[in-house]
Amino acid sequence: MALKFVDELDLQDKNVVARFDFNVPLDKSDKSKITDTTRIDNALETIQYILESGAKKLVLISHLGRPKGKPNEEMTLEPVATYLAQKLGEDVVLTESCTDAGIKTLLSLNETKIILLQNVRFHKEETENDHEFAKALAAYGDVYVNDAFGTAHRKHASTYQINAFFKNRAAGGFLLKKEIEALSKVVNSPAQPFVAIVGGAKVSDKIKIIDSLLTSVQSLLIGGAMAYPFLKAKGYDVGTSLCSDEDVILAKKILNSSNGRKLILPIDHLCAESLDGEAVEVEKENIPENLMGLDIGPKTIQLYKETLHGAKTILWNGPMGLFENESFSKGTFAIAEILAESKAFTVIGGGDSVSAVKKSGLSEKMSHVSTGGGASLEYIEQGTLPGIQALKFGIDL
Incomplete structure (x- = not known):
């Protein structure tokens, strides 16, 4: 019907x-x-x-x-x-x-x-x-x-x-x-290669969407605080970055799944001693014990740019760092610029990503900016x- x-x-x-x-x-x-x-x-x-x-x-x-x-x-x-x-x-x-x-x-x-x-x-x-x-x-x-x-x-x-x-x-x-027409293109028959970018704070909040996307994407780029449980699960040091034991267990499970190889994680970071501290570049995966990761670094931006090159469908949900603070907004705004220049069908899936895209002044360059945060994620998970x-x-x- x-x-x-x-x-x-x-x-x-x-x-x-x-x-x-x-x-x-x-x-x-x-x-x-x-x-x-x-x-x-x-x-x-x-x-x-x-x-x-x-x-x-x-x-x-x-x-x-x-x-x-x-x-x-x-x-x-x-x-x-x-x-x-x-x-x-x-x-x-x-x-x-x-x-x-x-x-x-x-x-x-x-x-x-x-x-x-x-x-x-x-x-x-x-x-x-x-x-x-x-x-x-x-x-x-x-x-x-x-x-x-x-x-x-x-x-x-x-x-x-x-x-x-x-x-x-x-x-x-x-x-x-x-909304239905745009999100259905992602759910039902995304033009391949299909690449998703997922950021935000907690793996537990987005476990369903990650599981759902891993079956259909070629690559899944992880950013924001969500990256640190994945890095810790792989044996890297994450300093004082936001990282719960529950999220590390979930991250390990995803990494060990049959599609775990599709995940691409940050290879460098912008860090600080506190949320309003001065930005420090960390040029490798391991974060010193006195620092917390607050954005992806320049090498990661380049890696993500190369991965997104040639994609036909791109879904983005969740910022790459603490973008509200100018010192840690480079990664998020770089992703917005990459998507704005892409010839792919680009969907911004609600929530903080929409705020970030608007703040970057590039929302008009996206194929579809969803008005529903939780609703757009649930639609992608469930198909309705x-x-x-x-x-x-x-x-x-």
């Missing part, structure tokens, strides 16, 4: 309930200011299509932050409502809650076109995937659209359970479509996500 998208629905004179991911970062000192509007900007194509297709009302659902099931003024969607109104040139009415008695009145008023429900995670029923809560949300619309790829890996009321009330009347938005499955097949009441 093919997944339906929003342009396959009849929206004329319909009330549309639509789930988006407006989980945007807010300024720490002024919570009314959004510091990065990308997630809202990515939703505009679907929102504008719904409005232009003659929808009577558009009810927007989103979360922001982790309010743990109760109202929190610091996580209000008010800045989102203000920004959306500016971009759309239309009033956006923010409700007091998702179950506010006044919503039914708003739905009956001719002058109200766009309604934004207050943060859906102010209700504990959302993360509990509560059936009655999903029913209450569903009551606002005739059709349902899910364009929140970043939360499609969660079995939550507004992304999963809600599908029970929209049999044959649910569809994905355009952002969801782009609960929210997508529920949209595709529906779920029973």
Whole structure:
């Protein structure tokens, strides 16, 4: 059964309930200011299509932050409502809650076109995937659209359970479509040679994605703090680098597997005595006992460049070092430059890699920059996500 998208629905004179991911970062000192509007900007194509297709009302659902099931003024969607109104040139009415008695009145008023429900995670029923809560949300619309790829890996009321009330009347938005198309190229039939780059902090966090990728890649380049357990498992000294015993055991298991030879590890490092210490170049695998590894070194950058040369598909998830600190950003930004110049199909798989690519100013040069951190990884591991499955097949009441 093919997944339906929003342009396959009849929206004329319909009330549309639509789930988006407006989980945007807010300024720490002024919570009314959004510091990065990308997630809202990515939703505009679907929102504008719904409005232009003659929808009577558009009810927007989103979360922001982790309010743990109760109202929190610091996580209000008010800045989102203000920004959306500016971009759309239309009033956006923010409700007091998702179950506010006044919503039914708003739905009956001719002058109200766009309604934004207050943060859906102010209700504990959302993360509990509560059936009655999903029913209450569903009551606002005739059709349902899910364009929140970043939360499609969660079995939550507004992304999963809600599908029970929209049999044959649910569809994905355009952002969801782009994500599925791009990530499917990596999952189903990546053009070979396929090279993946995995960084970040812990092997245990990415063990599934590493196992999954090793079956289809030609090479898997490891960077960031994740490299040190692998180096230690091979008998090298890692100094005071982040490296748990649990991660070393997992790294050893991966290295000893039939595809372990595909792993390529750093051959030199940028180190320091502390996170804000002065950068010291270590020109070999072994790190002195008083230093911690905080970035890949120049020889590793060159090795990774040579390995990526000629690749037809490249997936990157996780930075090569502590890129937020300029002294340890060279490795991460070098990878961004290599990918920007590559003729390969390049996918940036969410999370810190997206921040790094944006910071490098090269995100426009990538084939696809995923909007979902955990969601993109889980899609690559599983080939689908609960929210997508529920949209595709529906779920029973």
